Amino acid sequence: MKRSLLLLPVFLITISAFTQSGIDDVISAMKTGNASGVTKYFDNYVDITMPDKSSNYSKSQGELILKDFFTNNGVRSFEVKHKGNNDTGDYCIGTLQTKNGSYRATVYMRLKGAKQVIQDIRIQQL
Numbered sequence: 019m020k021r022s023l024l025l026l027p028v029f030l031i032t033i034s035a036f037t038q039s040g041i042d043d044v045i046s047a048m049k050t051g052n053a054s055g056v057t058k059y060f061d062n063y064v065d066i067t068m069p070d071k072s073s074n075y076s077k078s079q080g081e082l083i084l085k086d087f088f089t090n091n092g093v094r095s096f097e098v099k100h101k102g103n104n105d106t107g108d109y110c111i112g113t114l115q116t117k118n119g120s121y122r123a124t125v126y127m128r129l130k131g132a133k134q135v136i137q138d139i140r141i142q143q144l
Contacts, residue, residue, distance in 0.1 A: 040134025041101065041108040044125055048114065051093025053085035059127065061135035069121075069143045080139075087141065092117035108134065113144070120144045 040059055047055025060077045068087060075083060094115040101110040107128035114121040126138040 041103075041110055041125070041127055044127070044136065045096065045098055045101070045110055045112070048093075048096035048112070048123065048125075051088040053081065053088045056125075056136070056139075057081040057084055059134060059136045061128075061130060061137055064136055065138040067138075067140040067142070069141070084139070090118075096123065107137070114141060 044056055044059055047053075057077070057080060060080050062077055063074055064077065064080045065074050066072065066080055066083055068083065071083070094117060096112050096114050098110055098112040100112075101108075103109070107126065109124065109126045111122070111124045114123040120143075122140075122142045122144055124138075124140040125136060127134045128137050129135075
């Protein structure tokens with residue numbers, strides 16, 4: 019019994035580290051404007067809100083839209099303002115700096131099976 023109680027914190031830390039890696043990978047990709055790094059976490063369908071369009075897109079459509087946005091706006095940096103998790107998944111809110119201005123970017127992820135997937139991504143001009 020004592021042994022299983024000692025292993026519980028290790029198990030919880032391991033699970034926490036595993037689930038955090040998805041949002042951390044997305045943040046790293048956002049910082050460099052790496053659309054492929056972000057979209058590899060897209061669910062089969064993802065809600066995307068941009069200044070000029072908003073809809074639910076398939077993974078491949080969403081990849082084209084995000085890549086187009088990053089290419090046309092020239093991402094300079096991404097600064098995380100808030101990162102957290104709740105019962106359904108992880109999220110982050112930050113400021114995306116581009117050559118064309120600043121945007122508030124919000125990414126919501128959820129656990130699907132054993133993998134974190136992006137459910138919703140919003141990019142709104144500040």
